[in-house]
Amino acid sequence: MKFEYHVEGGDFLNAGNASGNIKKVLKKLNVDSGVLKRVVVALYEAEVNIVAHAYRGNITADISPQKIEIVLDDEGPGIPDIGLAMQQGYSTASTKVREMGFGAGMGLPNIKANTDDLKIESVVGKGTKITLLFNLA
Amino acid sequence: MVTRNKKPFFHHALRINKNKCIGCTHCMRTCPTDAIRIRNGKASVNPDKCVDCGMCMISCKHDAIIVEQDDFQRIFDYKCRVALVPSVLMGQFDENSGTKSIFEGLKSVGFTHVYEVSRASSLIEEAQDEYEQRSDVEFPLISSFCPAVIRLIQVRFPSLLKHITLIKPPLDIAAAHCRHELEKTGIDSSDIGIFYVSPCAAKIVAIKHPVGEKKSAVDGVINMDLIYNKIYSFVSNDKADSGKLCRPADNTHVTWELTGGECIRRDNHAMAVDGIHNVIEILDKLENGELDENITFLELRACDESCAGGILVPGNRFLTVRNLIQREVLPPCRKTADKNDAACLNCRLFGKCGSEYLPEAFKLEKLQPRSMLSLDDDFEKALEKMEHVDTIMQVLPNIDCGMCGSPSCQSLAEDIARGVAELDQCVFLRITATKDGEDVKTLKESVRNVWGRINNKE
Numbered sequence: 311m312k313f314e315y316h317v318e319g320g321d322f323l324n325a326g327n328a329s330g331n332i333k334k335v336l337k338k339l340n341v342d343s344g345v346l347k348r349v350v351v352a353l354y355e356a357e358v359n360i361v362a363h364a365y366r367g368n369i370t371a372d373i374s375p376q377k378i379e380i381v382l383d384d385e386g387p388g389i390p391d392i393g394l395a396m397q398q399g400y401s402t403a404s405t406k407v408r409e410m411g412f413g414a415g416m417g418l419p420n421i422k423a424n425t426d427d428l429k430i431e432s433v434v435g436k437g438t439k440i441t442l443l444f445n446l447a
Numbered sequence: 448m449v450t451r452n453k454k455p456f457f458h459h460a461l462r463i464n465k466n467k468c469i470g471c472t473h474c475m476r477t478c479p480t481d482a483i484r485i486r487n488g489k490a491s492v493n494p495d496k497c498v499d500c501g502m503c504m505i506s507c508k509h510d511a512i513i514v515e516q517d518d519f520q521r522i523f524d525y526k527c528r529v530a531l532v533p534s535v536l537m538g539q540f541d542e543n544s545g546t547k548s549i550f551e552g553l554k555s556v557g558f559t560h561v562y563e564v565s566r567a568s569s570l571i572e573e574a575q576d577e578y579e580q581r582s583d584v585e586f587p588l589i590s591s592f593c594p595a596v597i598r599l600i601q602v603r604f605p606s607l608l609k610h611i612t613l614i615k616p617p618l619d620i621a622a623a624h625c626r627h628e629l630e631k632t633g634i635d636s637s638d639i640g641i642f643y644v645s646p647c648a649a650k651i652v653a654i655k656h657p658v659g660e661k662k663s664a665v666d667g668v669i670n671m672d673l674i675y676n677k678i679y680s681f682v683s684n685d686k687a688d689s690g691k692l693c694r695p696a697d698n699t700h701v702t703w704e705l706t707g708g709e710c711i712r713r714d715n716h717a718m719a720v721d722g723i724h725n726v727i728e729i730l731d732k733l734e735n736g737e738l739d740e741n742i743t744f745l746e747l748r749a750c751d752e753s754c755a756g757g758i759l760v761p762g763n764r765f766l767t768v769r770n771l772i773q774r775e776v777l778p779p780c781r782k783t784a785d786k787n788d789a790a791c792l793n794c795r796l797f798g799k800c801g802s803e804y805l806p807e808a809f810k811l812e813k814l815q816p817r818s819m820l821s822l823d824d825d826f827e828k829a830l831e832k833m834e835h836v837d838t839i840m841q842v843l844p845n846i847d848c849g850m851c852g853s854p855s856c857q858s859l860a861e862d863i864a865r866g867v868a869e870l871d872q873c874v875f876l877r878i879t880a881t882k883d884g885e886d887v888k889t890l891k892e893s894v895r896n897v898w899g900r901i902n903n904k905e
Contacts, residue, residue, distance in 0.1 A: 311830055311833060311834055311837075326735060326737060329735055330731065330735060333731075333734065333735065335833070337603075337818070337820040337821065338820055338821055338822050338829065338833060338861075339821065339822070339826055339829045339830060339833065340818070340820075340821030340822075340823065340824055340825075340826060340829055341826070343605045343606035343816065343818075344606070346606055347606045347734065350734060350735050350736065351735070351736040354735050354736055354737065355736070373830065374830075375826050375827045375830065446826070
């Protein structure tokens with residue numbers, strides 16, 4: 311079953327709507343609370359990344375009995391050096407974003423730690439597509 | 448409606464008086480766990496989902512929700528009858544009423560001893576400090592004080608159960624201490640009856656059907672509104688030389704039961720939240736990983752203004768808070784003053800609530816989830832049902848009018864997918880369907896199942 315959400319860059323007020331919604335869905339599906347927590351934490355980080363860094367993006371969650379696959383596809387600046395972005399504490403977030411309590415770095419490593427598989431594809435100047443995978447079976 | 452063959456697993460203190468309930472939907476809309484439906488013209492509570500927060504009772508305009516309690520006469524089954532009182536009972540009286548008056552009032556209705564729960568506060572603080580040093584705890588810790596919050600987490604936030612401090616709440620520790628002290632004076636344990644004067648429904652359930660412990664240390668529960676009525680005239684007529692309210696003893700916090708009561712001695716890494724909908728908002732944030740990592744302790748209370756706002760507390764909650772804050776700064780009892788002065792009953796009879804009460808016996812057992820949100824225990828079936836819900840939602844008006852007997856269009860759709868409701872319960876659809884020449888008779892039948900009547904003539 312598929313769920314789609316749209317995220318606007320800079321809309322911090324609504325950051326977390328998609329992860330909040332997915333959480334409700336997963337609770338209704340009786341997903342193990344440990345898995346639920348990992349999905350929500352990883353998705354929230356990734357969702358905030360779109361809000362903080364990109365112009366806009368779409369989130370698609372595909373839930374099947376075997377796995378949960380969530381694709382976050384954004385139009386934005388892209389990540390020039392994915393290896394660097396994966397390092398703890400590295401951040402390119404603007405001062406404005408940091409003042410709002412976001413952008414402390416560690417977004418991607420934290421996402422990775424919570425997923426069973428993380429794929430990142432990025433084109434500088436165009437956007438970033440990240441795929442979060444959680445195994446259920 | 449949900450006719451269950453099995454006996455409900457969870458016991459509740461809140462009951463619906465079917466003679467008074469008119470099915471007005473107020474309780475159904477306010478219930479934070481989506482536990483109420485209207486069937487046959489009356490509210491009906493799903494015992495698996497109810498957390499005994501009492502929001503339904505507050506919202507009911509017809510006095511149709513009642514709270515069970517023990518027969519007051521049961522106290523006389525015991526030779527030694529202790530009223531275990533929360534500070535909010537004292538908070539019903541202003542500073543001009545003496546502690547003695549209140550205690551004497553309790554004695555006049557049949558109790559032989561009075562013990563204040565807040566006397567256990569220093570001990571709980573010690574236990575919490577020790578608990579925080581354990582290596583297996585998950586921060587932020589969530590206080591185990593409020594039983595409605597524990598049950599809310601079991602039902603709606605099972606993934607957060609591991610944050611709850613596994614320390615018994617003050618009520619249990621106070622009861623055990625009290626019993627121990629009385630036994631020391633040579634009274635046989637079987638002669639001691641400890642009765643808690645409860646400010647809310649959740650604490651009644653916590654005593655009758657405890658979570659995380661085998662048996663409560665309390666023998667019975669008397670509702671605070673009943674006690675208030677019984678002692679009110681005594682206290683108000685007994686203003687002569689009773690002395691002012693005093694604190695029960697050194698190192699006690701009579702404001703412990705109020706919002707912020709557990710945070711007050713902590714650093715700024717503790718946060719207090721009251722009101723069940725506010726608590727849900729914070730738990731949602733915690734579950735999403737949105738809470739600041741520097742927050743290490745959450746004091747969560749289901750009632751607005753915590754226990755001062757308990758559904759069985761007779762007085763205004765803000766005045767109760769004020770009275771208790773005033774009492775907190777009063778000097779503690781002077782034990783040596785006059786041994787015959789009953790005003791100091793509280794501290795004279797009972798020794799310091801010391802750390803010998805801290806052993807393993809005061810640890811709560813691991814708390815179990817009782818998640819009731821899922822559409823089906825089986826993931827694949829749940830997924831199918833969710834797709835069904837999705838389809839139904841496309842035809843429902845999404846105005847959450849409640850006329851169908853479910854609190855929102857979403858919950859009606861879920862009830863239908865679960866097989867416990869029918870699509871034609873939707874009044875909106877019914878009107879449009881009737882216009883289109885659908886079978887009115889079938890629709891009437893369905894409405895009758897929800898409301899028990901279609902118009903007053905029936």
